[in-house]
Amino acid sequence: MIATPFLDLLHLAWPELFLDITALVVVALDLLVLRRRSVALRFSFAAAFTALGCAIAIIAILTRPIDGGVFGGILVGSPLIRTVQVLILLVTIACALISTRSDFTEHVGEFFLLLLLATEGALTLVATTDLLVIFVSLELLSLSLYAMAAADKRSKRAAEAGLKYFLFGGMSAAFLLFGFSLLYGATGSTSLPVIASSLHTLTPLVAIAIVMTAIGFGFKVAAAPLHFWAPDVYQSAPAPAAAFIASVSKIASFFVFFELLHAALGPVAGSAAWGHFGAGWSPVIAVLAACSMVLGNLTALVQTSVRRLLAYSAIAHAGYMLVAMIAGTPESLAALLYYVFTYALTTVGIFALVAIVERNVGSDSLSSFNGLVRRAPFLAICLFIFFLSLAGIPPLSGFFAKFFLFTAALASPGGLGLLWLVILAIAMSAVSLFYYLQVLKRAFVTPAEEGAPEFEVPWFTQAVIGVLALLTLLFGCAPNLLLSWFEHMM
Template sequence: MGAITIFSYNWSYLLPEFTVLGFATVLSLLDLFLGKHVKRSLIGWLSLIGILLAGYFVIHNVMTVKDPVSYMADMFRVDHFGNAFKLIFLGGMAFTLLLSLANNRDNDEVSHQSEYYYLLLTGLLGAMVMASSADMITLFVGLELLSLSSYVLVGLRKQSIQSNESAMKYVVSGGIATAVTLFGMSYLYGLTGATNLFEISQRVTEAYSSGYSFLVILSFVFIVAGLAFKISVVPNHLWTPDVYQGAPTPVTAFLAVVSKAAGFALVFRFLFTAYIGLVGPNGERVFMSEMSWYLSIIAGLSMIIGNTMALRQTNVKRMMAYSGVAQAGYLLVPFVTLTQLFFEQSLFYLFAYLLVSFGAFAVIMIVTKDQKTEDIKAFAGLYHRAPFVAIAMTFFLLSLAGIPISAGFFGKFYLFMSAIFHSSYVLSGIMIATSVISYFYYFGFIRQMYMRPGLTEAKLKVPGTAGVVIVIAVLATIVFGIVPGVALDFLHTHFNPNFDFGGMQMPSK
């Protein structure tokens, strides 16, 4: 690519990525010149300013970009899909930074705070690249940028054996998942001779009809198996409880929401662009006839295993890890049903999950630091020590369980209705049964907070930035649980509900 070609692009649409990259670079250099007496929380606050500025640029793109803007031979795209996920990433990162500022103020967990903050920014940049990539090369670069940053963040508590063990398990599991993903990509490249997803979508039908149908399906299976690691679903979910337990709580929240949302963005972009238009010799849609059942099995097993394993946990972070596996299983349901509203349904569920996850992890961080234990018994008597915190946690748990008057209820309701509409009665039954199972461990928190005496009656101190996260999360959870149409109307208006992932319209059934 020559200099003339580079300068011919209108790079202003990439200001969100440039902003995050610029702040990560400048803050890493600024850290070298700051004296030891300067608190590194300054880096955290400056990072938050960068996130807000990047958010402004994304919103500007949402309001101004009507048709996709392509860069570098369509390797990178600015479109409705990418902008929607970037808003989720940036919102999650803002919450992560607020929790981090509260968690790191005593300097007892993470000693290298400057590195901590700009590693979060580089991880965010990787997620944003994944959301806008339309080529296997740039997708993989974004995936690895997010993954490498996450590996280091998990192991930043260098004095903690548990943290070191979690980081090692994360690196090994991530390396295996990366190898499996690349193996699937290599098959896809060999079959089509292209790395661009839109070129692949045009050539994969020819490969399928030319006697290579088994290899096309095999590439899909390997890619999904590798990406299952990033969204923490069966069969690549076993790393989740150990990593969630060993990482600092804000990093756990980051992995549970931002990293998982980035994984789903990759699944959206990759699978639906490359495979959704695949047509068999008889004109049948191969994705619906031969591929969706694979996703159905993963979704069902994730819901069952995630919820049943959560029943056995007493460590709250491990419990939330298995809950996250189950939630990812729920999120795979619209990928199987593929109704016209699947994009809106998925985004609404991710938005609701972002709110309740960060709110719940904020409460978990405050309580476990105060009680010096991550056992669920740390929540005993919380209502008497901090009534608002206990009530907020109750709403977060109700939303995760899918109880009415919460955003999570409508998120699950829309997914359930899409499964019914698609006649996926087995998935519908699993959703209902596993949701009932989840009540047992979610209500375990409530039993401890309201019905068990605590070791102390002293008022619980809530750090200001963590309190902001809790207030925003609980208010939004209640509001969108009462009027979910507001969020859905916003998605319908500003993000093309008929987004076709490269010219292939979504089937209605």
């Protein structure tokens, strides 16, 4: 009888244990067997082994389902949690595979160790209902990301970006922990369900906790005005690390933020409805969403670096996704998962393309994409799909992601009061079309310099990018493949 909770804990932590074993094996083989081989070969091997470990973890999740929690919600299993964990592992596989020809560091095993530890932190983050475990797993994810961002020791900009990311991250962690401590002080528990049952009115203590928590998570999802780290990190971090930061960490952070707001702070939500604003966390999130959409899209208009453009685009998309937080219905959660997963696939594909352009041209500036359709036709077509999806053009997945999210927000109780946020989001989406088309204009209309050679692109990298572009198109043409799955798991 005593061993049963520990066995359940072991079963729930099975995917994380597979990742730990994979990380140790990758580091050991890289240090002991492959150290004298070429960096490209070591990256290819480590990426393949990492993908294999993540695939085994997915099998473990799907074949050993356990529902319920252990030790008061330290780890929890449910169909929805398993679904989110599978999404995280799938995107991690994509991030690993786009790094097969990288050469930004000689510490290959250590880099993939960090990637797997970050993934483990993300898996634990979405599978707990305890504030302390949320904080610890979030810090495991964050600390790994700080090191990954500065993995290229030959680049001063990468070191600067990693340091800035670390300093802002440490500050946001302090805010988050302070908010969690106030919630514990107000309710006497770190369990999300117990916190919800103990909160009845919005006291000053709870109000401060809400603001502190919003600051902490606002940094994690790169919401304005807590976004200052994002442009430098997106521009200077190695492409696989930047892709991971822009995708996997977003899936985990948005999901746990949604669960925290509604599973623990639901009784003090307040209202963000136009003309009927009520004190609570809803107006705070609405302000973050509006600031993110406006600042992200308008600042992206003047960017000349595609990486920085993607950073400000990510800030804008964070604003769109925060609208789902306010709606707070099962439909809005399903729409949020559809949005963040398809956005993650698209972003990983774009960073893989940017890495290829940088390898061949030496820069990520807009001019580096001149004549891409003649120098690498297949990549140009994939770039076309990715950017139009981010812009929300049908029939690509980005269009349906916004459509489902906005309609879910309007269909929520009092949803017409959120019409102001939806109108702002649609207007800002129209603005975003301009800067996305600027990149596509360079690729398809502006000619390359005379005598510019064709790009050298490994076939495997092209295959990974092609699969990501195909999924972006598939989930747009058949959105119910994902959405019905998410709704069924609620």
